[in-house]
Structures are given as structure tokens and as C-alpha cells.
Amino acid sequence: MMRTLLLLCVTLCCLSVSVAGDSSTSLPEENGVLLLKKDNFNRALKQNKQLLVHFFAPLSGDSQRLALAFRGAAEQLIGSEVKLGVVDVSKETNLTKELNATTPPPLRLYLSGDRHNPVPCPVFQSSASIVTWLKRRAGPSADIITDLNQSDRFVASEELVVLGLFKDVERGRVEVFYAAAVDLPDLPFSVTRNQDIFRKYDITQDSVLLVRQSTPVQVLKVTSQMTKEDLISFITVHQLELVTEYNGQTASRILSSPVLNHAILFVNKTDERFQTVYSDFQAAAASYRGKVLFVMVDVDEPRNGRMLEYFRVRESEAPMVRLVNLTSHVTYHLPSDTLDTPTIIAFCKTYLDGNAQPKMQSEALPADWDQKPVIQLVGENLERLAFNPDKTAFIMFYLPYSEESRSLFPLWEELALHFLDREEVVIARIDASANDFNLSMRERYPALRLFPALHAERVVAYSGQRNLKDLVQFLEKEMERAKKDRAQEEEDRRKYIETQKAIEAKEAKEAKEEKQEL
Numbered sequence: 001m002m003r004t005l006l007l008l009c010v011t012l013c014c015l016s017v018s019v020a021g022d023s024s025t026s027l028p029e030e031n032g033v034l035l036l037k038k039d040n041f042n043r044a045l046k047q048n049k050q051l052l053v054h055f056f057a058p059l060s061g062d063s064q065r066l067a068l069a070f071r072g073a074a075e076q077l078i079g080s081e082v083k084l085g086v087v088d089v090s091k092e093t094n095l096t097k098e099l100n101a102t103t104p105p106p107l108r109l110y111l112s113g114d115r116h117n118p119v120p121c122p123v124f125q126s127s128a129s130i131v132t133w134l135k136r137r138a139g140p141s142a143d144i145i146t147d148l149n150q151s152d153r154f155v156a157s158e159e160l161v162v163l164g165l166f167k168d169v170e171r172g173r174v175e176v177f178y179a180a181a182v183d184l185p186d187l188p189f190s191v192t193r194n195q196d197i198f199r200k201y202d203i204t205q206d207s208v209l210l211v212r213q214s215t216p217v218q219v220l221k222v223t224s225q226m227t228k229e230d231l232i233s234f235i236t237v238h239q240l241e242l243v244t245e246y247n248g249q250t251a252s253r254i255l256s257s258p259v260l261n262h263a264i265l266f267v268n269k270t271d272e273r274f275q276t277v278y279s280d281f282q283a284a285a286a287s288y289r290g291k292v293l294f295v296m297v298d299v300d301e302p303r304n305g306r307m308l309e310y311f312r313v314r315e316s317e318a319p320m321v322r323l324v325n326l327t328s329h330v331t332y333h334l335p336s337d338t339l340d341t342p343t344i345i346a347f348c349k350t351y352l353d354g355n356a357q358p359k360m361q362s363e364a365l366p367a368d369w370d371q372k373p374v375i376q377l378v379g380e381n382l383e384r385l386a387f388n389p390d391k392t393a394f395i396m397f398y399l400p401y402s403e404e405s406r407s408l409f410p411l412w413e414e415l416a417l418h419f420l421d422r423e424e425v426v427i428a429r430i431d432a433s434a435n436d437f438n439l440s441m442r443e444r445y446p447a448l449r450l451f452p453a454l455h456a457e458r459v460v461a462y463s464g465q466r467n468l469k470d471l472v473q474f475l476e477k478e479m480e481r482a483k484k485d486r487a488q489e490e491e492d493r494r495k496y497i498e499t500q501k502a503i504e505a506k507e508a509k510e511a512k513e514e515k516q517e518l
Contacts, residue, residue: 050111055087066124105121132186159213161211163191176227176228177191205222264321267299270300361436362379365380393426395450452478
């Protein structure tokens with residue numbers, strides 16, 4: 001008996017040591033960032049109360065840039081309660097699916113070991129933004145200013161700052177201000193209740209000021225109905241100049257703006273007409289603040305080559321104005337060579353009223369467009385093939401200069417070969433930079449769209465893993481679904497025809513009876 005008890009105690013001790021050792025086992029890391037996989041992710045959650053995870057896509061340029069900022073933030077956060085980790089989504093496909101992380105945002109903050117309810121993160125511009133966001137979450141999210149001197153130093157500290165003037169800086173309406181500050185880590189936020197500062201800016205009620213180079217540029221009066229989203233929208237709309245020049249520093253702010261209608265001036269800044277054209281464009285911008293974002297692209301800047309290619313603008317055509325909606329992808333061309341303020345204002349009004357005619361462009365149809373496993377579409381035949389009720393079309397919308405797009409070509413060829421003997425299936429691709437189309441593309445390219453064999457013009461976006469097995473399963477599943485819907489379409493069509501025939505027969509009978517009565 002004693003021997004049995006002794007053995008049991010030894011066994012329990014060994015198990016305890018084993019469990020303790022497992023929980024304290026160090027995780028692999030690189031430059032202060034944990035290298036997370038399916039077999040160590042739960043352990044990382046248990047060991048870290050706050051775990052900020054980057055779901056890294058190796059072929060994405062944006063993901064590569066974010067990875068640099070992420071490593072910089074990890075160095076600044078050494079010794080803090082927050083640990084940073086990375087998951088390679090190209091290798092850890094099962095883990096990515098389990099965490100439902102196949103779609104944006106690429107950064108997620110896991111708290112207290114909860115893998116099911118991560119905090120989504122905003123779009124970060126730098127390592128400083130990441131650190132600021134984390135610090136503001138821990139609180140306070142805005143510095144409190146107590147006097148005029150401190151206020152003057154704050155508004156002069158950066159090109160653009162956000163200053164909150166609230167009578168109560170602890171509760172009530174100011175809470176919306178603090179919440180917005182957390183989600184906008186690229187901007188400095190401060191708050192005050194000092195009446196001298198209220199008087200300096202001629203403010204009498206709770207307000208938010210945007211101050212550019214020590215000069216107030218926008219004031220928003222805060223009401224009890226205002227939400228965090230309302231305030232964020234106000235700040236992001238007005239943080240950009242009336243006209244924003246497109247470059248590496250402004251690109252992400254332009255693309256993340258809540259204003260989705262963009263008026264783009266393509267102009268050569270060395271052209272003698274530049275100042276006149278720019279002044280007229282800027283004057284028009286003032287009329288559409290919050291409705292249309294005005295952007296200038298210098299065609300003489302070599303780094304803007306992709307923008308010219310995307311909008312199919314030749315340097316010799318400048319100056320010119322294009323209007324584009326970021327969700328519909330449809331481009332509108334100002335139908336005039338006169339680029340003065342009244343003409344630009346009238347063009348924007350026509351567009352916003354829904355009366356502008358889109359500039360639909362198409363490449364020439366190649367002679368062998370349908371002779372290869374992957375069919376090459378252009379603008380003029382896209383809809384004819386995509387909405388053919390007897391074909392299931394799976395189409396890749398790509399950008400030829402995108403590494404991410406080109407990397408998908410071999411897989412698309414493989415998919416086409418898989419369905420080569422299925423005449424009812426079409427695997428195709430189209431250059432989205434050279435052809436216009438009336439389809440909404442909310443995600444970045446390459447975008448994958450399935451067009452089922454139906455009379456109804458249904459479009460199904462594919463957001464799953466990009467491998468042959470998942471693509472085939474998706475296609476087969478959607479075809480089976482379309483088959484049932486097609487049967488219902490035919491039944492509805494039959495009933496409609498029978499109803500119409502009955503109505504016609506009844507009308508003919510009534511007409512005959514009326515004729516007989518006469």
C-alpha cells in the first residue's frame with residue numbers, strides 16, 4: 001500500500017513538473033516578435049495577457065511595409081505587458097481559418113487568452129502609430145492641457161493636431177473624444193477645460209478643433225448625439241488639405257478616407273499653366289468638402305507611373321481631370337478641355353446627381369483570346385461571357401504590375417486545366433488596369449469573382465484560401481447551388497408563361513364575347 005502511494009505521489013509530481021515546464025517553455029521569436037504557429041498559438045495566448053498579432057501575407061506589398069513597422073514597435077515595447085507575434089498566412093492556413101483571419105484587418109489584439117474575440121486594429125502608418133495606439137488603449141488617450149502656454153506649445157508641435165475643448169474632461173461628451181483618439185494614433189490629441197483657451201478660440205460650448213500649423217482650420221461642435229464614428233469621419237475628412245498631392249506619404253491616407261468619390265487632377269507641375277489650373281481645381285474643391293476628395297497627381301514624377309498606368313493617362317494628355325468611385329471602379333472623364341472652377345464644379349455636380357457618363361475603356365480583343373485554358377477577357381466581352389446563362393465563369397481581375405496578381409497566374413492555369421473537359425465552366429482573367437467594368441470591387445486586386453450559370457445576374461466574391469483544393473470546392477459548391485436556382489428559374493418561367501397565356505386567352509374570349517354582343 002505504501003509503495004502504491006509512493007508511486008502515485010512520484011507520478012503526480014512528474015506531471016506537475018511537466019505541465020509547469022510546458023507553460024514556461026519559451027516561444028521562438030525574431031527581432032522581439034514571436035513566430036506563431038498552430039502548435040504554439042494557444043501557449044502564446046496563455047503566456048501573454050496582451051498579444052498583438054500580425055497576420056502576414058508574404059506576397060503583399062502592404063503586408064511587407066507593415067512588417068517593418070511591426071518590428072520597430074516590438075523593439076520599443078520590450079519589457080511592456082504587450083507582446084507582438086506574427087503568423088505567416090501562406091503557411092499557417094489552418095490556424096488562419098480557425099481564427100477567422102482570412103480577411104482584414106491584418107492586425108488583431110488578443111486579450112487575456114481569448115482567441116475568439118480579438119480587438120480589430122486601425123490601419124497603422126508607422127511603428128510609432130502602433131505604440132501610440134496601445135498606450136492610448138491603456139489610457140489616457142489624450143493629454144490634458146491646463147494653461148495657454150501649454151496649449152500654444154501643443155498646437156505648434158506638429159503640422160496638424162486635434163484639440164478638444166470640453167467643460168468636463170472626465171465624463172460625458174468628452175468620452176467620444178477619448179474613444180476617437182484611440183483609433184487615430186497618427187494624430188496628436190489633447191483636451192482642455194481651461195476657459196482662457198476657450199476664449200482664445202472664441203469657443204463657448206464643447207468642441208473639437210483641428211489646428212494646422214498653429215492655425216484652427218475646422219471646428220466641430222460636439223452634441224450628446226455624436227458618436228465616435230461621427231467624430232472620426234470629421235477628422236479624417238478634414239485632416240487632408242483641400243487638394244492632396246498623391247505621393248508615398250499621402251497614399252494610405254487618401255485610400256483610407258471615408259470619402260469614396262475622388263476627383264483627380266493629372267498635371268505636370270513644371271508646366272507654365274500649372275498654377276492657374278491648380279488654383280481653379282482648389283477653388284472647386286472647397287465646394288465639395290466631405291463629398292468629393294480632390295487629389296493631384298504630378299505626371300512628371302516617375303514614381304507616379306503606376307497611377308498613370310492604372311487610369312490609362314498619358315503624360316502628354318495632362319492637364320486633365322478624372323472622377324472615380326473607389327467601390328464601383330468606374331471612371332468618369334471631364335468632357336471639356338477647359339479646366340476652370342465653374343467647369344469642374346459643374347462636372348462634380350453632374351456626377352453626384354448620377355447624370356455623368358462613365359468613360360468605359362477596353363483593350364482590343366486578342367485574336368487567340370479563347371484558345372488557351374485561361375481565357376483572356378477585355379472590357380467589351382466581359383459581361384457577354386460572365387453573364388452567359390449557360391456558362392459558369394470564374395474570373396480573376398488582376399493588375400499586370402502587381403506581384404501579388406502575377407503570383408496567382410500559375411494557380412489560375414492549374415484551375416483551368418482541372419476544368420478543361422467541362423464545357424460549362426470558363427476560367428478567365430481580365431486586366432483591371434486596362435479595362436473598365438460595372439462591378440463593385442471592395443477588396444484589393446487580384447479579386448476573384450464567380451458568375452453562376454443563371455438568367456439572374458448573380459456575382460459571388462471568393463474570399464477563401466488561394467489553393468487548388470479550396471478553389472475547386474468553392475466552384476463545385478456554387479455550381480450545385482446554381483443548378484437548384486436554375487431549376488427554380490425555369491419553374492418560375494414556366495408559371496409566368498402559363499399565366500400570360502391564360503390572361504391572353506381570357507382577354508381574347510372577352511373580346512370575342514363583346515364582338516358577338518354587338
